[in-house]
Each structure stands twice: as C-alpha cells, then as structure tokens.
Amino acid sequence: MPQHMEIGSQLKSGGQHRGYDLITSDVSNGSVIKSKDIPKQRIKEHIKIAVDEHLHWRKNDIKSSVALCPLTERPLQHDWTLYCIKSRPQHHIRAAIGIILVKMSKLTLPIIPSRHRALVLHSTRDPYDMSVVETETPKAEMGSAVVRVLAAAVLTYANRVYSGRKPYLYPKSFVPGSSAVGRVVDVGQDATKLKPEQLIYFDTYVQGRDDTTALFLHGLSGGFTPGSNKLMETVWRDSTYAEYAKLPLENCFPLDEARLLGSPAEGGLGYSFSDLVYLFTISIPFGGLRDVDVKAGEKVVISPATGAFGSAAVFSALAMGARVVAMSRTLSSLEPLKQLGFGDRIQFVQNTGDVETDVKELTKDGPADVFFDISPGAAIKSTHFKSCIQSLRRGGRVSLMGAHQELTLPTQFIMLYDITIKGKWMYTKEDMRVMINLVETGYLKLGEVGGIKTVGTFPLEEFDAAFDAASKMRGSGLQVVIVP
Numbered sequence: 001m002p003q004h005m006e007i008g009s010q011l012k013s014g015g016q017h018r019g020y021d022l023i024t025s026d027v028s029n030g031s032v033i034k035s036k037d038i039p040k041q042r043i044k045e046h047i048k049i050a051v052d053e054h055l056h057w058r059k060n061d062i063k064s065s066v067a068l069c070p071l072t073e074r075p076l077q078h079d080w081t082l083y084c085i086k087s088r089p090q091h092h093i094r095a096a097i098g099i100i101l102v103k104m105s106k107l108t109l110p111i112i113p114s115r116h117r118a119l120v121l122h123s124t125r126d127p128y129d130m131s132v133v134e135t136e137t138p139k140a141e142m143g144s145a146v147v148r149v150l151a152a153a154v155l156t157y158a159n160r161v162y163s164g165r166k167p168y169l170y171p172k173s174f175v176p177g178s179s180a181v182g183r184v185v186d187v188g189q190d191a192t193k194l195k196p197e198q199l200i201y202f203d204t205y206v207q208g209r210d211d212t213t214a215l216f217l218h219g220l221s222g223g224f225t226p227g228s229n230k231l232m233e234t235v236w237r238d239s240t241y242a243e244y245a246k247l248p249l250e251n252c253f254p255l256d257e258a259r260l261l262g263s264p265a266e267g268g269l270g271y272s273f274s275d276l277v278y279l280f281t282i283s284i285p286f287g288g289l290r291d292v293d294v295k296a297g298e299k300v301v302i303s304p305a306t307g308a309f310g311s312a313a314v315f316s317a318l319a320m321g322a323r324v325v326a327m328s329r330t331l332s333s334l335e336p337l338k339q340l341g342f343g344d345r346i347q348f349v350q351n352t353g354d355v356e357t358d359v360k361e362l363t364k365d366g367p368a369d370v371f372f373d374i375s376p377g378a379a380i381k382s383t384h385f386k387s388c389i390q391s392l393r394r395g396g397r398v399s400l401m402g403a404h405q406e407l408t409l410p411t412q413f414i415m416l417y418d419i420t421i422k423g424k425w426m427y428t429k430e431d432m433r434v435m436i437n438l439v440e441t442g443y444l445k446l447g448e449v450g451g452i453k454t455v456g457t458f459p460l461e462e463f464d465a466a467f468d469a470a471s472k473m474r475g476s477g478l479q480v481v482i483v484p
C-alpha cells in the first residue's frame, strides 16, 4: 500500500496555509505526488518555472517525466500523478513540491526571473547565424504586457526567411518569433483588462497606434512603411522565440482557460497549448474569408485546399457555416479532409489543369458564391485561378491571399459577371475575436478532434529542426511549434 503523506507543513507562511491540501506525496518510495484538483497544465508550467529558477532543484537532479513534462507537452504518465526521481532524499522532494505549491497559490504572483533565454538572429546568413543566448528579461512598459511564452507557431517558410533565401526586412540582431500562446506575467500601467496569470493568444500582426497603415509581423517582417519598420526596429524588436516576450497589449487576446484547457468531463475542450497555437494558421484564411463576407449556406471553392493555409481555410469556412469545395491537383492529398466527417458539406474536386473540365465539375450542383485562394508563388501559372473564377455566379466574390507578383486573370468573365476581387493581407482585430469565439464555443475545433496535428514540438535550441520540419509538412491541418 502506498503511504500517502501530507506535505503542507512546509508551506505555512505567516500563519497562512498556501494550498498544501491539494497535493499529497507517497513517501514510501519517495516517488509520487498526487494532485486532486489543480489543472494539469498549471502544474506543468509551475514546475518549469521552479526548475528554471534553480530553486533547490537543479535540472540535473530530475531525470524522470517531471523534469521533461513542463511545456514539452509530453503527457504526464498518469493524468494526475507526477513521478519524482526515486533516489532524491525526502526533504528535497518536499522542498521541490513546496516551491511548486507556493507558486501555484493564488496568493503568489508569478515570479519573473531577471534573465531569460532567447533565440537571437545575429545576422542573415545561410546556414543561419542564430543562437540561444541568456539575456535580460523584458520589462512591461506603457502599452505592453510581458508574457511567459508557452508555445509559438512556426511558418512553413521560416527557414527561407531567417536564412535570407526569402528576403524579408527585419532588424539585426533581433529575436524572431510568431503568434503564440502565453501567460501574462506583468502589464504596463495602462492595461485595463489584462492581468498577470491570464492565458492569452498573441497575434503577431501589429498595427501602429497613431497610423493604422503601419503594419508589420512581429518577429518576421518589418512591413512596408517607414513607420512599420521603425516600430519593429525599436519598441517591438524582440518576439516570441524566447522564454519571455514584451508584446503590445492590444495584440494579446485573453483566452478562456477553463473552457479551452479544461477536461471534457467538466465542460472543457481538453486542448493543449500546442493545439491553441493552430489559431495562427487558421487566423490568416479566416481573415480573407470574412473579408469577402462568407455567409452560412454559401458555396465556397477553396483552392489549393491542401497546404498549411489552404486546409485551414477549409476548417474556417466550415466553421462559418459554408459548404466547401476543396480543390487540389491530386485527389489523394485531400484524403485527410474526407476523414473528418463533414458529410455533404464538403466536396472534393481535382485541379486537372483543363479549365473546361474543371469548371464543369466545380459547378455540377450550381455555381459557387466565393472562391478563396492562398497558393504559393510557384502556383502562378496554375489554371485553378481561371477555373475557380469561372465557376462563380454573377456577383460572386474572390479572396486572393496567395502572394503572387503578377497574375493573369480572366478579366472578361470578371467584368461580365460582376465579380468582386479582393486581396487581403492577414486579418482584422475583429476577425481575431470572432475566431476565438468560434473556438471557445466549439464551432471551430482544434487538436485531434478538429483534424489538426502537431507534427513536431521543438525547444529553442532546435530551431533549425523546427524550421526544417515546418518546411517539409505536406497535408492538411499540420503544424510545428516551438516551446521555449
């Protein structure tokens, strides 16, 4: 019989108990800590902080899953049980548990270490001139929040951007990054809603406060105006491939943690931090689809429907209530989408390269309302632009999100059929709020249940492997994340 022992006596402070009743320890073999009602993710985060700060328990001391579970998203071996290294003396285990408990206590604000680890791009070079450095932790100033980064997105072409093969304008040196999920640890004085402890989704698309046309991608690209360049070079230089990041308040969207991370048995959706990072991939086509005002019941042709953003467009359009026609050059690559059980709300059409054949197939149950494209530059000569536009009804709408220098379009058809063509870079703040709402209400599903798979989770040091894995993703609903 395991011998469970309360360990709370360690945790009395000023005569006040600090949550010691939440955890008991099996000290018969010095190995088990049991939690009754602390969410698993919270334990993982706080253990990570305890370990990082070298409070009594050095990293080398921990060789079991406790050491590795934090933020690597490896599941704890049993849902509510953490294993400690057996050989540790009992008082060490107690001390470590004590640290974790004190940090989990509502009475204790998060401790922000004075220094943290960040991935720095020193110069643009192929292979990368990047390394993880220990540096001063950013401090919250007016208009900003400092966030403990829990998991950050990786673009499919991050390898080309940071090696200079896809030339983007960014300052050197700087901390690269992307949209991320994090926990607020400090806020500037002008924060009215965000507070420490709040789980947030950080949106990488930053807008100038005194000039809404000064737009740039935090950690990736300085945008296209002197104002946007200035913002990235100065106040928002360092991004989320770091343990802590200073971020614009308005780009930190509060998340309903209990709903999103809570267990399904208790009304939660059971997502992990990585699952939530997929909001990044969804957000881009979501912005384009909303920009052409997709409505429930409309027929939306999405081509290509297979890449990172194309497949996310399919998930978005379905969540908006549309009927989707998913197009690809190879029908077999649409197979994963077929498995998701959307029934007759989704049809699959091959891009054969023959416009007449493809228009016939796309319109066999009537013309479409919307055509959405987010193809890469390599697709500039693809026939899908013509076949998809020619499958639209009079007054149909087109959202072009793919980045093409100069595209040839069927302008006579566009004129005769009153077609509206809109380009869209990213999305609006309102799009973000609607998207998060759809996820929290369960209409837009993430994780396994939504057909989304995190194919790789990498620490900062393995950025090279993360970029490589992201560039090699082929299929629907795939992502790679960096967990600092």
Ligand SMILES: NC(=O)c1ccc[n+]([C@@H]2O[C@H](COP(=O)([O-])OP(=O)(O)OC[C@H]3O[C@@H](n4cnc5c(N)ncnc54)[C@H](OP(=O)(O)O)[C@@H]3O)[C@@H](O)[C@H]2O)c1
Binding pocket: 156, 157, 284, 304, 305, 306, 307, 308, 309, 310, 327, 328, 329, 330, 333, 351, 374, 375, 376, 377, 378, 379, 380, 382, 400, 401, 402, 403, 424, 425, 426, 427
């Ligand atoms: N507007 C914005 O705000 C925004 C934001 C982010 C990214 N983007 C753009 O989105 C683009 C797509 O990114 P992604 O990561 O989803 O792309 P991706 O995964 O590299 O490619 C998407 C799909 O494009 C199709 N494709 C590739 N080469 C083609 C060719 N030669 N002819 C016809 N189809 C071809 C393929 O579909 P099939 O094999 O199934 O046909 C592929 O699965 C990027 O190039 C980027 O510039 C735009």
